Amino acid sequence: MSGIDFTCNQFTGEIPPEIGKLSHIHALNLSHNNFSGAIPTTFSNLTQLDSLDLSYNNLKGKIPSQLVELNSLTVFSVAQNDLSGKTPDRKGQFATFEASSYEGNPLLCGSPLNNSCNEIGSHLPAPDGPVNQEGDSWLDMDAFYWSFIASYLTILLGIVLVLYINPYWRRTWSTSLKCA
Structure with missing residues (x-):
């Protein structure tokens, strides 16, 4: 199998981590869906991956640092999600990705974005504060x-x-x- 393209399928829930076991795929496009949760760290096992597009979903959390091990990656986009934290280190293929790969994630920081992680951290809520377990609600x-x-x-x-x-x-x- 050379690629998987599940663009615009209205998928919901978390991205199955089992996709990371498909070690021979070259392209993975899950953009324009309603995936939530974190990006699976198992994607670092996709060593032959040339293209990874996770844009326009509802993904949260950090971008796994293990993804910098994907040495064949020429296309990478996590734009328009709700990701936070520092962008992956600018080494290997990740040194070639521009800010457009990360746009639409206001809580992401680091190179190649224009905001430093120190500025973002000062605007984040305290991590030990109360968490609304019932989802986002307008009523306290x-x-x-x-x-x-x-x-x-x-x-x-x-x-x-x-x-x-x-x-x-x-x-x-x-x-x-x-x-x-």
Whole structure:
């Protein structure tokens, strides 16, 4: 097999790491899908690979540093994903790839990109901060619960205060409780 082209197939989920066992392929194009997760480190086993295109997906995490071992690679693109961290070292074939191979990943840094890793690191959230396990949500559940409790107590105290101040309503309230 000389290549695999799964462009524009609306695939979802993580890229199967088993693709890294296909050691005789020369081209792998998984662009324009909805793949998520990390780039499998097993891709470093694709030693005969000439072209690797993972652009226009939802890939996250770092670009595996092991990919610099792909000495035959002439085309490489991870553009328009959500990758972060430092770009692979500029050695071997990776010294030939331009910034366009990495564009559309605002949290990537290092050469050949114009942003240094020190600048990017200062804008990242603290790694030990809370992580939203339920996915991206516009509603912060802790804030919701606290505001609900505060609203409930405010209404309850308002009713008690009105009954304490107004004797007519207090009598009406106590009479309605006796009849029930």
